[in-house]
Amino acid sequence: MAAAFATQRADVVLVGGGLANSLIALRLKSLRPALRVVMLERERRIGGEHTWCHFATDVDAALAGWLRPLIVHRWAGYSVRFPEHQRELSTPYLAITSERLHQVTSAALGADALLGVTVADVTPHQVTLADGRTIVAGAVIDGRGPRKSRALALGYQKFVGQGVRLAAPHGLTRPIVMDATVAQHDGYRFVYVLPLDATRLLIEDTRYSDGPGLDRPALRRDIADYAKAQGWAIAQVEREEEGVLPIALGGDIDAYWKEARSQVAEVGLRAALFQPTTGYSLPDAARLAEAVAALPRINSASVRACVEAQSKTAWRRRRFLRLLNRMLFRACAPTERYKVLERFYRLPAGLIQRFYAARLTRWDKARILIGKPPVPISAAMRCIDESSVFEEREA
Numbered sequence: 001m002a003a004a005f006a007t008q009r010a011d012v013v014l015v016g017g018g019l020a021n022s023l024i025a026l027r028l029k030s031l032r033p034a035l036r037v038v039m040l041e042r043e044r045r046i047g048g049e050h051t052w053c054h055f056a057t058d059v060d061a062a063l064a065g066w067l068r069p070l071i072v073h074r075w076a077g078y079s080v081r082f083p084e085h086q087r088e089l090s091t092p093y094l095a096i097t098s099e100r101l102h103q104v105t106s107a108a109l110g111a112d113a114l115l116g117v118t119v120a121d122v123t124p125h126q127v128t129l130a131d132g133r134t135i136v137a138g139a140v141i142d143g144r145g146p147r148k149s150r151a152l153a154l155g156y157q158k159f160v161g162q163g164v165r166l167a168a169p170h171g172l173t174r175p176i177v178m179d180a181t182v183a184q185h186d187g188y189r190f191v192y193v194l195p196l197d198a199t200r201l202l203i204e205d206t207r208y209s210d211g212p213g214l215d216r217p218a219l220r221r222d223i224a225d226y227a228k229a230q231g232w233a234i235a236q237v238e239r240e241e242e243g244v245l246p247i248a249l250g251g252d253i254d255a256y257w258k259e260a261r262s263q264v265a266e267v268g269l270r271a272a273l274f275q276p277t278t279g280y281s282l283p284d285a286a287r288l289a290e291a292v293a294a295l296p297r298i299n300s301a302s303v304r305a306c307v308e309a310q311s312k313t314a315w316r317r318r319r320f321l322r323l324l325n326r327m328l329f330r331a332c333a334p335t336e337r338y339k340v341l342e343r344f345y346r347l348p349a350g351l352i353q354r355f356y357a358a359r360l361t362r363w364d365k366a367r368i369l370i371g372k373p374p375v376p377i378s379a380a381m382r383c384i385d386e387s388s389v390f391e392e393r394e395a
Contacts, residue, residue: 028298031294042119054283085342087346142267166234188328203227208247265307275318288307
């Protein structure tokens with residue numbers, strides 16, 4: 001059967017139709033329209049079943065401008081809830097849905113968005129499909145999600161989310177980014193709620209856990225119990241999404257990239273490009289798409305060098321965030337982790353914005369650590385050295 005297919009040629013092949021590759025596709029089609037960009041996605045829809053959010057302060061005006069067509073919801077602020085502290089913050093919060101990502105990206109790529117295809121092999125300049133077809137390209141970019149590595153030590157943010165329609169209006173005007181007033185189990189647990197219209201919500205039950213296992217039935221029950229506790233009667237569950245996102249505790253980023261295949265650019269979570277504490281990946285993906293589209297020459301070697309450089313630079317600049325993660329995961333009991341976030345959300349709003357954007361100043365870092373810590377001092381001291389997470393793993 002393989003001989004029946006002629007080899008296709010493209011300038012860029014994007015392996016995987018997730019967020020990072022979709023944003024690269026959109027920037028290339030906008031800034032380099034002469035390039036033939038082919039996307040290969042095993043599912044029938046680009047983006048899967050996901051919702052990507054970010055704060056307005058996470059990206060600069062230029063990025064916000066070209067992301068605008070993807071934005072489905074924008075709220076003027078958000079709230080957080082903890083057992084002993086509740087707060088309203090005025091930072092605008094924005095959401096992109098996989099449905100919108102699919103619409104915009106498939107419109108930009110047209111027939112070059114190949115959906116429902118299975119990739120059998122990836123090399124720096126060729127992709128082979130399971131049905132025998134091959135596509136040769138100057139640049140091959142792999143965005144098929146995170147890869148396992150002994151070079152990184154991770155915790156996990158895992159969730160199940162349900163898009164629900166209620167029997168009556170819910171009354172929310174802004175998202176609840178964290179409601180940690182719920183029972184704590186399986187690590188730090190909170191519920192995340194996005195108001196989509198007067199009677200529709202996205203409700204996600206989220207845990208910051210030591211392991212990646214996702215008990216879907218239990219999280220669905222917890223979502224139903226939460227809605228009932230809020231006085232919301234669910235008329236219909238319209239959709240469901242889930243995720244297991246990496247939370248970076250430590251690692252050797254140089255060793256991580258040495259494990260990758262030579263000259264193949266790996267993007268998104270596969271490139272360790274995400275906010276280490278929150279797992280948010282959209283701002284990094286947008287910055288990377290901008291950088292790739294601006295390269296003087298676009299081939300596998302140049303894109304790989306660009307991605308690797310951004311990944312390593314971001315990893316080194318975010319050392320302090322990984323320290324905070326180690327304190328969260330290693331310095332306190334799992335059911336006490338919420339106290340770390342409860343204390344954090346008492347800090348100035350500007351600092352909180354810079355934290356989410358991964359742009360903390362020296363004063364911000366000092367301010368986070370000043371005062372009575374929410375974790376035992378002796379346990380916190382053991383977390384300072386990043387290599388400690390590997391010593392624990394080998395013990």
